[in-house]
Each structure stands twice: as C-alpha cells, then as structure tokens.
Amino acid sequence: xxxxxxxxxxxxxxxxxxxxxxxxxxxxxxxxxxxxxxxxxxxxxxxxxxxxxxxxxxxxxxxxxxxxxxxxxxxxxxxxxxxxxxxxxxxxxxxxxxxxxxxxxxxxxxxxxxxxxxxxxxxxxxxxxxxxxxxxxxxxxxxxxxxxxxxxxxxxxxxxxxxxxxxxxxxxxxxxxxxxxxx
Amino acid sequence: xxxxxxxxxxxxxxxxxxxxxxxxxxxxxxxxxxxxxxxxxxxxxxxxxxxxxxxxxxxxxxxxxxxxxxxxxxxxxxxxxxxxxxxxxxxxxxxxxxxxxxxxxxxxxxxxxxxxxxxxxxxxxxxxxxxxxxxxxxxxxxxxxxxxxxxxxxxxxxxxxxxxxxxxxxxxxxxxxxxxxxx
Amino acid sequence: xxxxxxxxxxxxxxxxxxxxxxxxxxxxxxxxxxxxxxxxxxxxxxxxxxxxxxxxxxxxxxxxxxxxxxxxxxxxxxxxxxxxxxxxxxxxxxxxxxxxxxxxxxxxxxxxxxxxxxxxxxxxxxxxxxxxxxxxxxxxxxxxxxxxxxxxxxxxxxxxxxxxxxxxxxxxxxxxxxxxxxx
Numbered sequence: 001x002x003x004x005x006x007x008x009x010x011x012x013x014x015x016x017x018x019x020x021x022x023x024x025x026x027x028x029x030x031x032x033x034x035x036x037x038x039x040x041x042x043x044x045x046x047x048x049x050x051x052x053x054x055x056x057x058x059x060x061x062x063x064x065x066x067x068x069x070x071x072x073x074x075x076x077x078x079x080x081x082x083x084x085x086x087x088x089x090x091x092x093x094x095x096x097x098x099x100x101x102x103x104x105x106x107x108x109x110x111x112x113x114x115x116x117x118x119x120x121x122x123x124x125x126x127x128x129x130x131x132x133x134x135x136x137x138x139x140x141x142x143x144x145x146x147x148x149x150x151x152x153x154x155x156x157x158x159x160x161x162x163x164x165x166x167x168x169x170x171x172x173x174x175x176x177x178x179x180x181x182x183x
Numbered sequence: 184x185x186x187x188x189x190x191x192x193x194x195x196x197x198x199x200x201x202x203x204x205x206x207x208x209x210x211x212x213x214x215x216x217x218x219x220x221x222x223x224x225x226x227x228x229x230x231x232x233x234x235x236x237x238x239x240x241x242x243x244x245x246x247x248x249x250x251x252x253x254x255x256x257x258x259x260x261x262x263x264x265x266x267x268x269x270x271x272x273x274x275x276x277x278x279x280x281x282x283x284x285x286x287x288x289x290x291x292x293x294x295x296x297x298x299x300x301x302x303x304x305x306x307x308x309x310x311x312x313x314x315x316x317x318x319x320x321x322x323x324x325x326x327x328x329x330x331x332x333x334x335x336x337x338x339x340x341x342x343x344x345x346x347x348x349x350x351x352x353x354x355x356x357x358x359x360x361x362x363x364x365x366x
Numbered sequence: 367x368x369x370x371x372x373x374x375x376x377x378x379x380x381x382x383x384x385x386x387x388x389x390x391x392x393x394x395x396x397x398x399x400x401x402x403x404x405x406x407x408x409x410x411x412x413x414x415x416x417x418x419x420x421x422x423x424x425x426x427x428x429x430x431x432x433x434x435x436x437x438x439x440x441x442x443x444x445x446x447x448x449x450x451x452x453x454x455x456x457x458x459x460x461x462x463x464x465x466x467x468x469x470x471x472x473x474x475x476x477x478x479x480x481x482x483x484x485x486x487x488x489x490x491x492x493x494x495x496x497x498x499x500x501x502x503x504x505x506x507x508x509x510x511x512x513x514x515x516x517x518x519x520x521x522x523x524x525x526x527x528x529x530x531x532x533x534x535x536x537x538x539x540x541x542x543x544x545x546x547x548x549x
Contacts, residue, residue, distance in 0.1 A: 020534055077522055100463065277444075349388065
C-alpha cells in the first residue's frame, strides 16, 4: 500500500486570527506520520465560517493528487459558531456514521463528554473527511481510536480491495471467470 | 402475530453478472425462516447502481401484499461503487439510526471493522428496510444482532402494538374511555 | 450558571384527546427541577401530527426568553403515526447524533429495546431539542442518561464556555493578546 496522503484543516476563530496557538493540527500530523507513515500534503487554518470551510474541503478533495484523507480539528461542539459538521455535510457525497460512533465508543472511558461532539464523516470522490474535536487531547484521542481501521478504510476507498467476501463462480468448464471489480 | 413477510435484495456487480456466487442472500433467508418463521416473498440480485437499487426498493415496498421487511446485502462499504445506503436514503421516509448502532455494538467483539459499514435503516410505508454487509459472515452476524428485537419492531410498524405505555384516562363516572389508537 | 430554562412537549394522540394520562411530561419536569434546578417555562400536549409538532417547536425556540432546552416525549418509535423525529428534523439547524447514542449506550443494560427509538437531537438558534420516548419509564431513563453532561452542553450552546482547549498565543512583548471569543 502506497502511503496515505492526508490534509489537515484547523478550524478556529482564535487560531485564524493569531490569538491562539494551533497545537491540535500539528499533533494530528505527528500522529499520522509516526503511527501510519502518512504523508501530510496540505494544512490550513480557517475561522468558523461554514462557506469558507466547505469551499476549502471541496478544493482539497478535487486537488491533484487527491488526498486520501482530510482531518478537521475544531468547530464540532455546541458553541454558537461551531459549524464544521454542517460545512462537511455540505460537501460529502456518502456519509459515514460508524467512524464517529467508534470514536465515541472508544473514548467514552476517558470522558463521557466525547458524546457531546457533533463530528461527521463521509466521502467526496476518493477522499474521506473526518471531523475531530478542537482540543489537542480530544483530537488526538479521537484519531487514536481510528488508527487500527483507517488503513483498511483508505484501501477500500481507493478501490484497492478486490475481495467482496463472495466466492467466485466457476464456468461450466471449471475455469474461474475473470473479474477485476468488486461490489 | 402472523408471520413476517420479507424480501431480500443482493447488491453486487459480480453476482449480478454471474461472476460470483450469492451465498449471503440465501444465508439470510435461511436464518429468517429458521429463527423467526419469516416468509421470504421476494428476492433479487442487482449491480451497484443507485437508481436501479432505489427503484427496486420502492417497487417492493409498494407491492401487494407489502413486505414487512426488506434486507439488502452488499454495497455498504467505502468502495467507490458502494451506494446501497444512498439508494436506501433515496426512498425511506423515516430513518432509523438505532438498528445500525445495535448491529455495530453487538458485532464489535467479533470485529471492530463492523464500524466501517455505512449501512442505513428506515421505513417506507409499512416496510422496514435494513442494509447489511455483503460478505456472508458480515451479513448473518449483523442480522443475528437484531433477531431479538425484530419481531417487536415489525409488530409496532404494522400498528399491532396498541400500548404506548401511558395509563388510560378514566371518565368522571369511572368508566374507561374507549380508544383504539396509539401514539 | 443561571438556571436552565426548559420546555416539555408531550406527543400523543391519546393524551391530546384526553384518553390517556400524560405522566411522562410531568415526570420529566420533576426530574429536571429536582436534579438540575431547571425552570420549566412551557409545556404542551399535541397529537402525532408532523406539521403541528414542527410549528410548536419553532414557536418555542423563537420565544422570548428563549428556552435553553426542549424535551419531547412520545412519537419516536416505529408505529405508523410516530413522526416526532421527522418534525424535529424539519426545524433543527444543527444535528446532534451523540446525545441519542449516549442514551442508547447507557439504557441498553435495562432494555435493548432502547435501540428501537428513532429519537433525534439538534439545535435551533440557542435551543437544544431532544426527543425522548413516550412511556414514563423510557422517558425518564433516557433523560437520566444525559443528566451529567446536559449542563455543560447548555453552557456551551449559550456561548458561556470561552475555553476551546487551545493555548493562548503571546505577543512578541510577552503580553497575552486579548480575546473574548471561542471556536
């Protein structure tokens, strides 16, 4: 498997104005690099503005070469200006509830507040977008919860997994029918 | 309770072209028949095409007699052509997140990858549609996770459950006010 | 923190016609008052009619003073007339999956049927709407599951939580840059 290509979008009014330090974005980049050998291709920091966020996500997802993964950090809570999930829903074509459920399931022991996050996940083209919380601890604990299944998810999204778990049909001559797709 | 009437839709490019054997659909049928005395009324196999899938689901849900349950198997993952959840969302009128959560909760011990499934569930008219994974093991383990609550779900959807858990109001003469509905 | 202001909407054909007693609404009110010192500002009982329900929710969420929280009880199941989640989706601007997941996670030990509820949650303006089941037991057990995180959720929604978990940036003179927002 060639290395996963990722982009990281930090969503924070304060960071975008230079009033706070973005430690979450760099911490996610380090974790992806060290644990999954991911190439961090793109990073940015934007304020909590739905239109700006969805435009950035769409631009990255249609860039060449296309990133396999876009992580966002911030804007997933109930604060009045938190709109990262809405900006994500604006652009994704196929939703993914399970990834968010797995984060909450696994982070619950550390803090039940993981269930307050409104993060969404889904795909646009061949890119998987995942919303993570804004705090460094929340962001890295959430990503940690996905590390074991992320490579398989990306391989599948790339179309590199040919096995759909169904046994091959054999022709009447006994030869295996050729196929290269999956369902 | 009269037997549950079910339809099973296998979603697979390879199976629809005769290149793979559909073992998942028959395995689901056997489990439904043996464990819940379900009548399998309709089965079909279609490629991963959103329009064809949603048309089939709508046709079945409006057939006479109407099936209580439609199970799909396949097309719920992250592979580029997986669109069964989207075809399902195209037709359902009322979503059901809990059924999918229960599958993932209960199948987790067998494999955390259950959280990679993007399956949806919901109702159209008096029919409940549930998306299951494509592999025989994934499909049957997921259905197994729902067997204990499925009969109650179907009874409720049929309108056969009259008790909403609220105590009856009594008239001033002490007689129970007649009612035949539920909320 | 000033007391949470709440509204409670009972959804039941039978209760709205006086054929059943609404014990769920009052039980929720008592629990909110006794456990979280909540002020119950508004209550109503409506039949399972989507348009009436969404109109009531919107009216309350735009009232002055605005309630922090609207709880609904009833209409979250699979019965043909259950449409409270749909009426809720009609009005909310930002969805919240985690709250419902937390209810189901925590109520599971008491009854796996908690996964049959189709309840939704989300915000409209500064008001959080949460759908609870109709039975008194289901409604109170579900609310119980949220009591520990509800105050923090409301504080955040009010904009009273200024800390986004990111460290402050310092100017070159060593002074902390002023800020009063959060992201």
